[in-house]
Amino acid sequence: MPLLSVVLPVYRVQAYLRECLDSILEQTFTDVEVIAVDDCSPDHCGAILDEYAARDNRVKVVHLAENVGLGEARNAGMKHVTGEFVWFIDSDDWIAPGALAAVADRLITADPDVLVVDFAKVWWNNKSRRSKLSNLVRASELPRVWTLAEYPDMIKVFHVAWNKIFKRDFLVKNEITYPTGLYEDVPVGYPVLMVADRITVLERVCIYYRQRRRGAITSTPGRRHFEVFEQYDLLFQRLDKIGARAAPFRALVFGRMLYQCLLVLENRERVAMGDRREFFQALAQAYQRHVPSGGYEFPEGQEGSRQRLVARGSWARYRLTRLGLRVVNSVKFRKDKLQKKVRLRSRLRMRYYRQQLRRPIDQHLAVYSAYWGKGYACNPKAVYEKAAELAPGVRGVWEIKPGQEDSVPAGIETVTIGTAEHYKALARAKYLISNVNYPGWVVKRRGAVHLSTNHGTPVKAMGVDQLKFPAGLSGMNMNWLLKRCDRWTFNISPNAYTSEIWERAYPCDYETLEVGYPRNDELANATAADVRAARERLGLKPGQTAIAYLPTYRDYEFGSDALLNVERFADRMPPETVLLVRVHHFDRSHVAGTHPRVIDLGDYPTVEDIYLAADAMITDYSSVMFDYAVLDRPQAIYAADWNKYKANRGAYLDVFTEGPGVTARNESELVDLFISGEVFGETAAATRKVFRDRFCYLDDGRASERVVRRVFLNEAAQPLPGAGAVPVVHTEQLQEMRSVLDESQPRDLSTSEATTDDDTDISEEPSAVVGR
CATH class of the missing domain: 3.40.50.12580 (CDP-glycerol glycerophosphotransferase, C-terminal domain)
Structure with a gap:
């Protein structure tokens, strides 16, 4: 029986899964098992997990027949746990070097019901910030083990699952499971601290909490964020069941509910603008349902003012107050940007481009570009030729640098970069296809389709991964690069290996077309x-x-x-x-x-x-x-x-x-x-075969057709050669x-x-x- 079991729910994290697994399996402490739960992930996560399990017997993979969500996936993994302690880790995060040895030492010496570990947030641009746990620990001067009744301020510990390690018998005895839906940590994170008899804290960063630029469900706007109210309803039901041991913390948890829900409300990456009024009203109703019978003391400052408006149910006043604060904070920003916009609008050709943007999109026009207009080549060339065959109703035009028009074969329509015809084509075309990236001023219009074909399979670090290697950045502005990539509707990948890298290197909202490279x-x-x-x-x-x-x-x-x-x-x-x-x-x-x-x-x-x-x-x-x-x-x-x-x-x-x-x-x-x-x-031929099986399994001569059918003909993706059995x-x-x-x-x-x-x-x- 291992000392520690790591339960790892996995869903659509192929870009980050290897880093997570490696951070666990390459630690000096090895008395650990990994229960990886493939939550019916539609990408290559399942194949990656099977690869790791094949070479490390500490990894056990559970493949679910249908997607059940993070909470139920944890519960499914828990059924296979054999370790004395359990750590639920999110599969897009990773463990700090040496963390498992430090965790094991504390588990052995303190024998806790719950071990709370510190963490740091790490953003896509490599900026990081340690949590506030260290402040709580220093302020409280905690003993080796303690209860929440002895140190009630520790209720402010982040309520998520992955910053706590549980004794397995403690979870079983208290029938602690995770619910379905978003914000599933809420009904668990607070009660476990209330019922635990032995809590300890490891004051060192053990886990890095990835702040993804795109792709995380918690940063995707939608109606599912209303599920936070259901989770708090369930939380208060569990507090009622706990009884007297939970009563002293009810007001504290109520305040945490208001604080978190207001953060969700004001986060544009969660609640859509059109849903904010309804979300506020739902929060006001939750306030009335759960306000403590003994009363609630509002905090000081802006947070207290926001909560009072929730108590009054006044959306109009709340919105007016928050709008006023945003106006004050944005005045300087607007002044800084004004001069740049004036200079931009003074350019005659750019004015013409803006005028063309107001005219209807040409549904039958596609603009192609290869290597910033250097010629007729690469993946765009292959897509162009196949589109002419399968989608003849779409007129293809190539943008070409001045002086290189003769490099394009006769009979192919071109526009010279920088001319009025060029600006018009870019503004009016429904389809923009390039193997690099269009300039930053190019606008992605509503209903337009931008296809990034790329022009190689990455060996060297690309995109945000380059931030770790500044010598190769050459003055690149990563923020601007990603804003240009945000325009992509589709992004071509030649194999599973590349799909993993593209999704991490260019974290934007596009559909990956893992179809092979058309040029091949x-x-x-x-x-x-x-x-x-x-x-x-x-x-x-x-x-x-x-x-x-x-x-x-x-x-x-x-x-x-x-x-x-x-x-x-x-x-x-x-x-x-x-x-x-x-x-x-x-x-x-x-x-x-x-x-x-x-x-x-x-x-x-x-x-x-x-x-x-x-x-x-x-x-x-x-x-x-x-x-x-x-x-x-x-x-x-x-x-x-x-x-x-x-x-x-x-x-x-x-x-x-x-x-x-x-x-x-x-x-x-x-x-x-x-x-x-x-x-x-x-031997060289055998090595080459392994390489081809791993990287060239989609090169069957039909990649261009697959791209054209998906992009121009809007056909659903078809089963591909090698799909479902990604070479390892x-x-x-x-x-x-x-x-x-x-x-x-x-x-x-x-x-x-x-x-x-x-x-x-x-x-x-x-x-x-x-x-x-």
Whole structure:
């Protein structure tokens, strides 16, 4: 029997679940079990829980057949608890390092009914604030164990479930369970303190309470917030049942009810504007139902004034009073913003844009953009072409930077960025599709649809995750970035791994389209003829072996020495080997020179041609490794600056243990991998298969169709390949694979063959075979 059981209700937290689980399972104290309750979560939470349970026998997963809510999920988990003590933790929060050891020590030495632990709120921008528990503890000078009757001021402890650890027998003896609905902590958080004979406090931060920017039910406006009154009705019923032991605290709890409900009322992320009058009236009625028979003393200051207006049931006076306070507090803010607005309106083209916004939306117009108008490419290109086929009634227009209009194929309509036609199109179009983000001044109109296609699978930290790595921020204003992302209606994800990251990195109210990347349809559907054509366009000759080198951008430095010396590398390769070099479009300081077997493709418009033409690829932390893996061709990871990159930029993926092929930290190792043939060996192929199963399972050549049907045709999402069985990869498995020596004999580069997918036409093309 473990000392501690952690009950973890799980629902729609795939972006945060791993951090929560890791924070528990990686503690030095290990005498713990985790009862994870999958509350019929519609995302990948269930698969993530099963993954952890498969590799750690301390994790037990309970899958519920239907969604029952947080309270009932806790009750369901409680049925499987075997530990002496129980800790109910929310699955989007996480435990502080060393917390379990400190908790265990206190549980063993104090043997409490209830252990109260301290916590800190942590916002999405990494700002944090410790709770007020420490003030209560210092003021009261509490002994080791105590009762609420001895220290009644402790009723002010936050009434939630996760800041308390209970003795299991105490919960069973007192028949303590959680109710259904929102605010389910209310009828439990107060009574447990009243009936406990032994309470103790651990005055250290043990849990971090995540303040999500979007997605939490408590920060989602809706009628469900009226459920708080039902929970307080239930609370007072339980106080009646407790009887004399609860009587001294009734007025204190009544005051907490008024305080909390007024906070809910004034929170725009909870009660909608149109419901506020009704919510206030419901609170006034709750006041009359539960006001203590011995009277209630209002607190001093503004809080007391607010509560008196509730007692009088005067919504008009309450609203007028609060409005006056908001006006006073907002005067300075308005003055600060006025000058900026005046300058904005003085721009003639922006005035024209605002005028166009007042005209009706063109229901049949879509504006496309790739890389801030740099051309006709990437995911938007694939969506555009499929929309022309499946939704021909929607007219597609591309925004293009001045001077680059000729880069768009003939017959495709364009508007030049900065022209009146451009502003008109952005203002009137129902659909805006981009693989980056439209400028901050672009307005998301009511009824408009914004599709973010993205343009890569993340290896490095993105969005709010970058706040932990300021070297890569480059002056980025995260607030403005997220406000632009707030316009997204849909956000494309290529796999479950990316969906988790996007939801955490860009915490906004969009629908995730986990359908695969549209741009990879071209690779999945490629034929031998497509490969020949791509090689001809790049000037490759029959018999030449093409190795692509596509490194990523280093935010913290230009022209990094960590990049491969392509000319020196080419000199060490057989004479029929050609290097196709394309550095990141943000960094043109490191380009190929005049070596006869090095082709600089930095300005080549179509990266898909490079993928198709290349017999093998070298990269580092670039998302190209995911795209190229669709072709199932050999890859080598060359990451000379891994430690520096990871520390400065942050990484989700360890390319040395989770990458798609062989790895090297210096040029000599990289050369040896090619000359020996290890890059083409069976171990490398097995590693690549694991990578493909994990990341490329949606690349079936139909991602564009799925996007168009959902976005333009408003069709419901259809079952996808691999859905319901998200591939799981254990780092230990990959490390073991990499440690196994290739049993095949080392082969010279000039005679080796690539391992290819038998189900594709590409393997039939002679030029697709490496080093023939």
